[in-house]
Amino acid sequence: AQKVTQAQTEISVVEKEDVTLDCVYETRDTTYYLFWYKQPPSGELVFLIRRNSFDEQNEISGRYSWNFQKSTSSFNFTITASQVVDSAVYFCALSTAGGTSYGKLTFGQGTILTVHP
Amino acid sequence: DTEVTQTPKHLVMGMTNKKSLKCEQHMGHRAMYWYKQKAKKPPELMFVYSYEKLSINESVPSRFSPECPNSSLLNLHLHALQPEDSALYLCASSQVRDIGADTQYFGPGTRLTVL
Numbered sequence: 001a002q003k004v005t006q007a008q009t010e011i012s013v014v015e016k017e018d019v020t021l022d023c024v025y026e027t028r029d030t031t032y033y034l035f036w037y038k039q040p041p042s043g044e045l046v047f048l049i050r051r052n053s054f055d056e057q058n059e060i061s062g063r064y065s066w067n068f069q070k071s072t073s074s075f076n077f078t079i080t081a082s083q084v085v086d087s088a089v090y091f092c093a094l095s096t097a098g099g100t101s102y103g104k105l106t107f108g109q110g111t112i113l114t115v116h117p
Numbered sequence: 118d119t120e121v122t123q124t125p126k127h128l129v130m131g132m133t134n135k136k137s138l139k140c141e142q143h144m145g146h147r148a149m150y151w152y153k154q155k156a157k158k159p160p161e162l163m164f165v166y167s168y169e170k171l172s173i174n175e176s177v178p179s180r181f182s183p184e185c186p187n188s189s190l191l192n193l194h195l196h197a198l199q200p201e202d203s204a205l206y207l208c209a210s211s212q213v214r215d216i217g218a219d220t221q222y223f224g225p226g227t228r229l230t231v232l
Contacts, residue, residue: 035220037223042225043205043207043225043228044224044226045160045223050220091159104162104165105221107160108159109158110157110158
Protein backbone atom coordinates (compact mmCIF):
# COMPACT_ATOMS: atom_id res chain seq x y z
CA ALA A 1 0.00 0.00 0.00
CA GLN A 2 1.11 3.51 -0.72
CA LYS A 3 0.63 6.56 1.39
CA VAL A 4 1.50 10.24 1.20
CA THR A 5 1.39 12.43 4.27
CA GLN A 6 1.34 16.20 4.25
CA ALA A 7 1.27 17.01 7.92
CA GLN A 8 0.78 20.75 7.47
CA THR A 9 -2.90 21.37 6.81
CA GLU A 10 -2.58 25.14 6.53
CA ILE A 11 0.34 27.56 6.45
CA SER A 12 0.09 31.32 6.58
CA VAL A 13 3.04 33.58 5.77
CA VAL A 14 3.70 37.18 4.91
CA GLU A 15 4.96 38.08 1.46
CA LYS A 16 8.72 37.63 0.95
CA GLU A 17 9.00 34.99 3.65
CA ASP A 18 10.41 31.59 2.72
CA VAL A 19 8.12 28.64 3.29
CA THR A 20 8.66 24.87 3.20
CA LEU A 21 5.91 22.37 2.54
CA ASP A 22 6.58 18.90 3.90
CA CYS A 23 5.78 15.61 2.19
CA VAL A 24 6.49 12.13 3.55
CA TYR A 25 5.69 9.04 1.53
CA GLU A 26 5.44 5.29 2.04
CA THR A 27 5.84 2.62 -0.59
CA ARG A 28 7.36 -0.84 -0.86
CA ASP A 29 8.21 -0.39 -4.50
CA THR A 30 11.80 0.36 -5.41
CA THR A 31 10.78 2.33 -8.48
CA TYR A 32 8.41 5.18 -7.86
CA TYR A 33 7.68 8.75 -8.89
CA LEU A 34 6.95 11.78 -6.80
CA PHE A 35 5.02 14.85 -7.91
CA TRP A 36 4.01 18.25 -6.67
CA TYR A 37 0.88 19.96 -7.98
CA LYS A 38 -0.47 23.43 -7.25
CA GLN A 39 -4.20 24.09 -7.14
CA PRO A 40 -5.12 27.79 -7.14
CA PRO A 41 -8.66 28.90 -6.28
CA SER A 42 -9.65 28.52 -9.94
CA GLY A 43 -9.46 24.75 -9.43
CA GLU A 44 -7.00 23.55 -12.04
CA LEU A 45 -4.22 21.27 -10.83
CA VAL A 46 -0.96 22.65 -12.16
CA PHE A 47 1.98 20.27 -12.48
CA LEU A 48 5.14 21.58 -10.81
CA ILE A 49 7.69 18.78 -10.71
CA ARG A 50 8.22 15.04 -11.18
CA ARG A 51 11.03 13.10 -9.53
CA ASN A 52 11.91 9.44 -9.93
CA SER A 53 13.24 7.30 -7.13
CA PHE A 54 16.67 6.92 -8.70
CA ASP A 55 17.37 10.61 -8.91
CA GLU A 56 18.03 12.20 -5.55
CA GLN A 57 19.39 15.42 -6.92
CA ASN A 58 17.68 18.47 -5.54
CA GLU A 59 16.15 20.81 -8.03
CA ILE A 60 15.69 24.53 -8.23
CA SER A 61 13.36 26.35 -10.58
CA GLY A 62 13.26 30.07 -9.99
CA ARG A 63 11.86 30.63 -6.50
CA TYR A 64 10.92 26.98 -6.16
CA SER A 65 13.20 24.23 -4.89
CA TRP A 66 12.70 20.61 -3.96
CA ASN A 67 14.62 18.44 -1.51
CA PHE A 68 14.29 14.69 -2.11
CA GLN A 69 15.72 12.44 0.63
CA LYS A 70 15.17 8.70 0.28
CA SER A 71 16.67 8.06 3.71
CA THR A 72 13.76 9.87 5.34
CA SER A 73 11.19 9.19 2.57
CA SER A 74 10.62 12.88 2.18
CA PHE A 75 10.15 15.20 -0.79
CA ASN A 76 9.87 18.72 0.57
CA PHE A 77 9.05 21.84 -1.40
CA THR A 78 10.41 25.30 -0.59
CA ILE A 79 9.18 28.60 -1.95
CA THR A 80 11.70 31.39 -1.53
CA ALA A 81 10.50 34.98 -1.19
CA SER A 82 6.85 34.00 -1.32
CA GLN A 83 4.33 36.09 -3.25
CA VAL A 84 0.57 36.51 -2.98
CA VAL A 85 0.19 34.56 -6.24
CA ASP A 86 1.67 31.54 -4.49
CA SER A 87 -1.49 31.24 -2.42
CA ALA A 88 -3.00 27.87 -3.33
CA VAL A 89 -3.42 24.30 -2.19
CA TYR A 90 -0.33 22.23 -2.83
CA PHE A 91 -0.53 18.47 -3.28
CA CYS A 92 2.28 15.97 -3.08
CA ALA A 93 1.60 12.72 -4.95
CA LEU A 94 3.20 9.34 -5.51
CA SER A 95 2.94 6.73 -8.24
CA THR A 96 4.76 3.49 -8.87
CA ALA A 97 5.81 1.71 -12.03
CA GLY A 98 4.21 -1.61 -11.18
CA GLY A 99 3.02 -3.80 -14.05
CA THR A 100 0.88 -1.20 -15.69
CA SER A 101 1.81 1.27 -18.35
CA TYR A 102 0.45 4.28 -16.48
CA GLY A 103 0.76 5.66 -12.99
CA LYS A 104 -2.02 5.67 -10.46
CA LEU A 105 -1.51 8.75 -8.31
CA THR A 106 -1.76 8.60 -4.54
CA PHE A 107 -2.28 12.14 -3.26
CA GLY A 108 -1.53 13.62 0.10
CA GLN A 109 -4.28 15.61 1.83
CA GLY A 110 -2.85 18.88 0.60
CA THR A 111 -1.44 21.98 2.29
CA ILE A 112 -3.31 25.26 2.03
CA LEU A 113 -0.77 28.07 1.66
CA THR A 114 -1.91 31.63 2.22
CA VAL A 115 0.52 34.45 1.50
CA HIS A 116 -0.51 37.79 2.94
CA PRO A 117 0.64 41.08 1.40
CA ASP B 118 0.97 25.19 -20.24
CA THR B 119 -1.91 22.76 -19.88
CA GLU B 120 -3.69 21.80 -23.06
CA VAL B 121 -6.52 19.93 -21.43
CA THR B 122 -9.88 21.68 -21.78
CA GLN B 123 -13.13 20.88 -20.04
CA THR B 124 -16.69 22.00 -20.67
CA PRO B 125 -18.79 23.27 -19.12
CA LYS B 126 -17.00 25.15 -16.35
CA HIS B 127 -20.08 25.06 -14.14
CA LEU B 128 -23.11 22.79 -14.23
CA VAL B 129 -26.23 22.76 -12.10
CA MET B 130 -28.56 19.83 -12.55
CA GLY B 131 -31.51 18.20 -10.89
CA MET B 132 -31.53 14.61 -9.73
CA THR B 133 -33.62 13.50 -12.70
CA ASN B 134 -31.55 15.25 -15.37
CA LYS B 135 -29.13 13.72 -17.84
CA LYS B 136 -26.03 15.73 -18.63
CA SER B 137 -22.51 15.20 -19.94
CA LEU B 138 -19.10 16.56 -19.07
CA LYS B 139 -16.57 16.89 -21.85
CA CYS B 140 -12.78 16.81 -21.86
CA GLU B 141 -10.39 17.34 -24.75
CA GLN B 142 -6.62 17.20 -25.05
CA HIS B 143 -4.31 17.92 -27.94
CA MET B 144 -1.02 16.66 -26.56
CA GLY B 145 -1.14 13.28 -28.29
CA HIS B 146 -1.63 11.52 -24.98
CA ARG B 147 -3.18 8.06 -25.03
CA ALA B 148 -4.28 7.84 -21.39
CA MET B 149 -7.13 9.91 -20.00
CA TYR B 150 -8.54 10.11 -16.50
CA TRP B 151 -11.60 11.30 -14.60
CA TYR B 152 -11.23 12.46 -11.01
CA LYS B 153 -13.76 13.68 -8.47
CA GLN B 154 -12.70 16.25 -5.90
CA LYS B 155 -14.76 17.30 -2.89
CA ALA B 156 -14.00 20.54 -1.09
CA LYS B 157 -10.77 20.50 0.93
CA LYS B 158 -9.95 16.97 -0.18
CA PRO B 159 -7.48 15.56 -2.72
CA PRO B 160 -8.73 14.31 -6.08
CA GLU B 161 -10.11 10.77 -6.15
CA LEU B 162 -9.60 8.66 -9.24
CA MET B 163 -12.79 7.48 -10.94
CA PHE B 164 -11.86 6.08 -14.35
CA VAL B 165 -8.81 5.56 -16.54
CA TYR B 166 -8.82 5.05 -20.29
CA SER B 167 -5.76 3.73 -22.04
CA TYR B 168 -5.75 3.64 -25.83
CA GLU B 169 -9.46 4.45 -25.79
CA LYS B 170 -10.28 1.43 -23.67
CA LEU B 171 -11.49 1.52 -20.08
CA SER B 172 -8.62 0.27 -17.91
CA ILE B 173 -9.68 1.22 -14.43
CA ASN B 174 -13.08 1.77 -12.86
CA GLU B 175 -12.66 2.59 -9.20
CA SER B 176 -16.01 1.08 -8.22
CA VAL B 177 -17.86 4.16 -9.38
CA PRO B 178 -21.69 4.02 -9.26
CA SER B 179 -23.37 3.33 -12.59
CA ARG B 180 -25.00 6.75 -12.60
CA PHE B 181 -21.60 7.89 -13.90
CA SER B 182 -20.88 6.53 -17.37
CA PRO B 183 -17.58 7.33 -19.08
CA GLU B 184 -16.99 7.31 -22.80
CA CYS B 185 -13.84 7.78 -24.88
CA PRO B 186 -14.91 8.34 -28.51
CA ASN B 187 -11.35 8.91 -29.72
CA SER B 188 -7.86 9.52 -28.40
CA SER B 189 -8.48 13.23 -27.84
CA LEU B 190 -11.92 13.18 -26.25
CA LEU B 191 -13.31 11.93 -22.99
CA ASN B 192 -16.89 12.27 -21.83
CA LEU B 193 -18.60 11.61 -18.54
CA HIS B 194 -22.34 11.00 -18.82
CA LEU B 195 -24.36 11.78 -15.73
CA HIS B 196 -27.81 10.42 -14.90
CA ALA B 197 -29.91 10.33 -11.73
CA LEU B 198 -27.21 11.93 -9.61
CA GLN B 199 -27.49 12.59 -5.91
CA PRO B 200 -26.72 15.83 -4.06
CA GLU B 201 -23.60 14.20 -2.61
CA ASP B 202 -22.23 13.92 -6.14
CA SER B 203 -21.75 17.68 -6.15
CA ALA B 204 -18.00 18.22 -6.58
CA LEU B 205 -15.27 19.43 -8.90
CA TYR B 206 -14.73 16.93 -11.71
CA LEU B 207 -11.25 16.96 -13.13
CA CYS B 208 -10.01 15.43 -16.33
CA ALA B 209 -6.36 14.58 -16.89
CA SER B 210 -4.25 13.06 -19.62
CA SER B 211 -0.81 11.49 -19.88
CA GLN B 212 1.42 9.56 -22.17
CA VAL B 213 1.39 5.79 -21.93
CA ARG B 214 4.77 4.11 -21.85
CA ASP B 215 5.95 0.58 -21.27
CA ILE B 216 7.76 1.38 -18.09
CA GLY B 217 7.18 3.93 -15.43
CA ALA B 218 4.63 6.46 -14.48
CA ASP B 219 3.83 9.44 -16.63
CA THR B 220 2.98 12.93 -15.59
CA GLN B 221 -0.71 13.63 -15.59
CA TYR B 222 -1.79 17.02 -16.89
CA PHE B 223 -5.08 18.29 -15.59
CA GLY B 224 -7.83 20.41 -17.04
CA PRO B 225 -9.53 23.29 -15.23
CA GLY B 226 -12.40 21.11 -14.04
CA THR B 227 -16.19 21.30 -14.07
CA ARG B 228 -17.92 22.40 -10.86
CA LEU B 229 -21.05 20.30 -10.61
CA THR B 230 -23.96 21.09 -8.32
CA VAL B 231 -26.78 18.57 -7.97
CA LEU B 232 -30.00 19.96 -6.55
